[in-house]
Amino acid sequence: MTVCNTPLVPLALWRTMQLILLTCLSMLAFAGNSILCRLALVQQHIDPASFTAIRIASGALVLYALARLSLLRAAAATPTQQPAPRQQSGSWAGAIALALYATAFSLAYLKVESGVGALILFGSVQLSMLLYGTLKGERLGALSSVGLSVSVIGLVFLLLPGSSTPPLGAAALMAIAGAAWGWYSILGRDATYPLATTAGNFARAIPLSLLAILPWLAVLHWDLAGVGYAILSGAVTSGLGYAVWYGVMKRLSVMKAATVQLSVPIITAMLGAILLGEALTLQLVLSCIAVLGGIALVLAGKGRNSRQANPMNIVQENHD
Template sequence: MPYTRVVLLTLLALIAFAGNSLLCRAALAHTQIDAASFTGIRLLSGAVVLWALVVLRGGKRSGGGTWLSALALFVYAAGFSFAYIQLNTGVGALILFGAVQTSMIAYGLWRGERFTLLQWAGLLLACAGLTGLLLPGLSAPPLSGAMLMIAAGVAWAVYSLRGKGAGDPLQVTAGNFIRTVPMALLLSLVLLSRVSVDSSGVYFALLSGALTSGVGYAIWYSALPLIKATTAATVQLSVPLLAALGGVLLLQEPLTLRLLLASLAILGGIALVVLAVKRT
């Protein structure tokens, strides 16, 4: 049935998004691989898989994407990796998701969109939750890691906004991933003295690039035409929760009261904004 297919595709895509956080954190916290090498292997393997999917589908083997979008994708991937040296899985996913959604909401306001009182309340609640998560304290995440993840979130928002109406999603994403490869190589050359690679770290990076990024994005793009945009935004509220639960169950990370309260505030606030749009 079509409905069953939509649910399955959406669930697989959300698991893939959460899996990116889990794989990155596992690699950088429990293996010897450095962040620059993880970024490069992730982007290269993602580019190979996406290019292969384009070819198998019968699309053009070249073209698609832009250098500016590729730069935004690279900044996201690099910031994501370096941030996860310091951040737990759930905290990182929550900061990333909060930064992405807040940036896209702010862009909408700048473009002239008008908010209802309920939407303004939701936006303020989300900002308060993110501020509360970053306030100094025993369970506060490291500020430098949090700033890197916020930068990654803003870059992903820019990449997402630039991707609207840019053409065939799979073709464009493949082109952008391919363009990030020389950027990742340059980053590794700049940080050559810090290069550290082991088999486990490479394995996690390959899984992140080929499976949870390459295949995950392809699955998501298959689901998007079948669901409403507001529904797509709403279901992504589950990604930080899935990542946090995965970190607790698989990586033995703590689930703090601060993270729980911040999650409720950030995700609840964003839900108010998105659902209010859907209702109107």
């Protein structure tokens, strides 16, 4: 009998390629959320509260269906295995963070351009996650520290007077959304079953998003386009995108997970220029170069990363 052993290096390379691909998909999904939110709200196709509620509800439905399908496939393959533990099907902490992020995000995008809004959002994400990582003992090496500094300089350069500076209130809401998303991302590091966990978080966030509608009852409105944007955001760029991100989070240190998200404003700004006709200035281009270059240095540098997992658990969750 001949045993074929897979070489270690190709397997490691394959998993690294998986990680890169899934990370890129996550970042594209995050940028897509920014664009869909702006398409829905700026043209007043729907109000922010209704957009958020429909977004979360549609995400919950799609994720529930996929989680059930995953469970049925796993049960058919191994009839004796047990379902995922209850605590792996989301948490109220995750739901609160998700609802707070989604609500503040939608309200802020009424007054903030997509590119600048994403810069504030993920700048806040980075600060909250870097603080958490530091408190947990994670450290960036010299090269990574330089990369982080370059990325931050790129953000500051874009937000200097002369760029599209947003109103203070809208900027504050976007910063709150960023902190909430940082919290949500950190919670994902303990998600053994990313799909089930994300589905549970979305389901629990439904009543919270409905409560957020109450102050806006007098101004609720929507049309078919607005509902369509909200469903697309919830089912695809939020639901599926967040499940993929929870799987990616298990492979990255908090520091690197925070820094890689700085690519989202760049993607968002480019999509905003292409799809929404927003300005693509030299200032934005130079900022893009600085931010992406800084991220590359962070990822190339050495740092403490004690978390490793197979990213394919995102797609097929084995409930042992």
